[in-house]
Amino acid sequence: MPSRLTPLRVLLLDLDGVLVDTRPVMESAWHQVQKDHGLNVPFEMYERHLGRPFADIMDQLGxxxxxxxxxxxxxxxxxxSHLARQFDGVxxxxxxxxxAEWRLGIVTSKPLNRAAPLLAQLGVPFATVRTPNGVGRGKPAPDPILLALIDLGADPAxxxxxxxxxVDQEAARRAGVPYVHAAWGYGAPARPAPVVAESPEDLLRLMDTGPLLKGSQA
Ligand SMILES: [Mg+2]
Structure with a gap:
């Protein structure tokens, strides 16, 4: 086996609420569901479960x-889909x-057919994209993060x-991958408090301090 002189540096990212603001899309789609299926469940209840695969959200809502x-x-x-907006600076x-030779990957609960156009608009080379279309359980299970790491031949560390x-934080913890919470997204982190990035630009400081995050892991 060849020895690795420098560790692989891998940045895995969620899509909705991290790269692209799709809340208006989701809210509009949920209102259509309420109308067509005569459901009383408000969007505020639906969005509490964002991050999980759709079928799991339906389970959570009974x-x-x-x-x-x-x-x-x-x-x-x-x-x-025209209501989606990239977050500034992403x-x-x-x-x-x-x-800086980081390898980038996506781990999202959005199905591939709706994730792909959003990712294409970013114009960034993603080395792997893991969606519920693949094998394994969805977030908060660690499966999609672990599968992305396998795709890249990278260690969780x-x-x-x-x-x-x-649920993103839980999936990362269960995969053994340090987690960073995007404060511009839709949810609050759980305890123990993770490292928080206040803005997309704030992620740039992770380039130098990545290894320090180990101490912040749950
Ligand atoms: Mg999200």
């Missing part, structure tokens, strides 16, 4: 007929990491995961 609901949600999301920050929900 809803049945989830396949039909998912179809409505998926079609309405595609129809409202593309520049990711390009900076790529230039050589990676960081950037998320915006407590």
């Amino acid at each position: 809803l049945t007929d989830t396949e039909a609901i998912h179809q409505t949600y998926s079609q309405a999301s595609t129809a409202a 593309a520049e920050v990711l390009h900076a990491f790529a230039s 050589d990676a960081l995961y950037i998320g915006d929900m407590a």
Whole structure:
């Protein structure tokens, strides 16, 4: 085996609420679901569970007929996709990491057909994209993060995961990957308090301090 002179540096990122503001898309799609399926569940209850795969959110909400609901949600999301906005500075920050020879990967609970156009708009080279379309359990299980690491041939200790929900934090902890909470996203972190990035630009300081994050792991 060849020895590695420098560790791989891997930046794994969640999509919704970290790279792209898709809340207006999700809210519009959920309103369509409420209308078409006669559901009383407000968006505020739906969004509490963001970060999990859709079917898991339906379980959490105690809803049945989830396949039909998912179809409505998926079609309405595609129809409202023009409402998505990249967070300011995200593309520049990711390009900076790529230039510094970090490898970038996506771990999202958004299905691939809706994630791919958003990722293409960023114009950043992602070495792996893990969605619920692959094998394994969804977040908060560690599976998609571990699968992304396998894709890249990287150790958990050589990676960081950037998320915006407590389920992201839990998935990272269970995968043994240091977690950084994106404060501009949709959720609050859980305890123990993780490292927090206040803005996309704030992620740049991780380039030099990555190993220090080990002490902050749960
Ligand atoms: Mg998210």
